[in-house]
Amino acid sequence: MSIEIAGLTKRFDRTDVLRGIDLSVEPGELLALLGPSGSGKTTLLKIIAGLEWPDAGRLRVEGQDWLALAARERRIGFVFQHYALFPHMTVRDNIGFGLSVLPRGQRPTRAQIAARADELMAFLQIDHLADRFPGQLSGGQRQRVALGRALAIKPRVLLLDEPFGALDAAIRRDLRRWLRGVHEATGSTTIFVTHDQEEAFELADRVVVMGEGRIEQIGHADAIHDAPATPFVARFMGATVQLPVTVMGGRAQGPGLDLSALPQVALRDGPAQLFARPADLRVAPDADGPWRVQTLASTGAELRLTVAHPGGAEAEIQMPRRGAPTLSRGAPVTLAVQAATIFADAPIEKETAR
Numbered sequence: 001m002s003i004e005i006a007g008l009t010k011r012f013d014r015t016d017v018l019r020g021i022d023l024s025v026e027p028g029e030l031l032a033l034l035g036p037s038g039s040g041k042t043t044l045l046k047i048i049a050g051l052e053w054p055d056a057g058r059l060r061v062e063g064q065d066w067l068a069l070a071a072r073e074r075r076i077g078f079v080f081q082h083y084a085l086f087p088h089m090t091v092r093d094n095i096g097f098g099l100s101v102l103p104r105g106q107r108p109t110r111a112q113i114a115a116r117a118d119e120l121m122a123f124l125q126i127d128h129l130a131d132r133f134p135g136q137l138s139g140g141q142r143q144r145v146a147l148g149r150a151l152a153i154k155p156r157v158l159l160l161d162e163p164f165g166a167l168d169a170a171i172r173r174d175l176r177r178w179l180r181g182v183h184e185a186t187g188s189t190t191i192f193v194t195h196d197q198e199e200a201f202e203l204a205d206r207v208v209v210m211g212e213g214r215i216e217q218i219g220h221a222d223a224i225h226d227a228p229a230t231p232f233v234a235r236f237m238g239a240t241v242q243l244p245v246t247v248m249g250g251r252a253q254g255p256g257l258d259l260s261a262l263p264q265v266a267l268r269d270g271p272a273q274l275f276a277r278p279a280d281l282r283v284a285p286d287a288d289g290p291w292r293v294q295t296l297a298s299t300g301a302e303l304r305l306t307v308a309h310p311g312g313a314e315a316e317i318q319m320p321r322r323g324a325p326t327l328s329r330g331a332p333v334t335l336a337v338q339a340a341t342i343f344a345d346a347p348i349e350k351e352t353a354r
C-alpha cells in the first residue's frame, strides 16, 4: 500500500506538534521515524492509524482518503511499546482476538480463526507457547505475540511504536533481524518509530529524521550519516562539535584549524558553522597553536580531550591512544578535522531560474 501524506499539521493546546509533514511511502517499504523525544513521531503514527486527527493536511493510502475513514475501517496493525496483551487469554486467543471482534459479516468462523492463529504462531516461531498466558512469557516472546495479534487481521499497513523499546540490547538485535524477515515475508508497508539510530539504520529501507514537528531529512543510512541536511541532523547524528569558520573560495578556514582534509564546499564566501564528530578530530602539539588542552582522560584504548580557544570555542576530541602525541593540561595545540559538515550562517539564497 502506498501512503501519501501532504501538509499535515497538528496542534495540542498551544504547541505545534506537527508543522507541515510531507511524506510518501512506497508499497512494501519498511520506513523508520527517528527523532528525539517530543519530535512528533508517535503523533504522526497515530494519525495514520486513525487514533488522532490532524488539523490540516492530506493522508491517502492507495489513493483513498484515509481521513474520511474511522480507525477500524483502515485495516491497520498497530504494536505499541507497552502493548498490553490480554492477561486472561492464551497466546492463541490473544492472536485471534482481532478477528473475533470483526463485524459479523466479515468475521471468520471459530475454526478459521484458530487456523489463522496456528499459522501465525508457526510463522512467528511461538507455536510451542500457544496455551501459555502472557504472564508466563519473556518480554521478547510477548512482543512476538503482540506482532502476531497485529498481523492476524492481514493489515494493509503495519505501524510499530518503539516495538522493542523495553527490551535489553541482545534481544533487541535478535528481534530486529527477525522483524526484517517477517516484513520481507508479509510484504506489508511498515512504519516504525524509534529514537535508536542503530535500530533505524539497520532495519529500515529509508529513515525519516524528525525534529520539532518537522521532517529534517529522509534518506538511506549512509546519506544521513555522511551528509546531514541540517545542523539539527548533524548534531543528532553525533556531530556535537560546532566551530565557527570562514568560507573563502569553497574552502573553510579557522584559527588553529587544519581543514585541508575536507573537500571543497558549495557555499558562498562568508561565515559558516562546522559540525564534526569528536572521533573525527585530532590534536597536534604546536607552540604557536591557539587552542589549549583543558581536560585529558584515557579509557585505555582512547584519549578523550577537551580543548578551548581564547575566542570562546570549545571542542571534544576522541582519538586512539596508540600513536597519540604526549599531551598535558594547558598544552598549546592545533586541531585537524578529518571529516565534517559545513553550513552557512545565513540561509543560502536560491538562484531563481529564468
Ligand SMILES: Nc1ncnc2c1ncn2[C@@H]1O[C@H](COP(=O)(O)OP(=O)(O)OP(=O)(O)O)[C@@H](O)[C@H]1O
Binding pocket: 012, 013, 015, 017, 035, 036, 037, 038, 039, 040, 041, 042, 043, 044, 195
Ligand atoms: N494528547 C495530547 N495532548 C497534549 N499534548 C500531547 C498529546 N499527545 C502528545 N502531545 C505532545 O506532543 C508532542 C509530541 O509528542 P509525540 O508523542 O508525538 O512525540 P514523540 O516524538 O513520539 O516522542 P517520544 O519519543 O517521547 O515518544 C509532545 O510535546 C507531547 O507532550
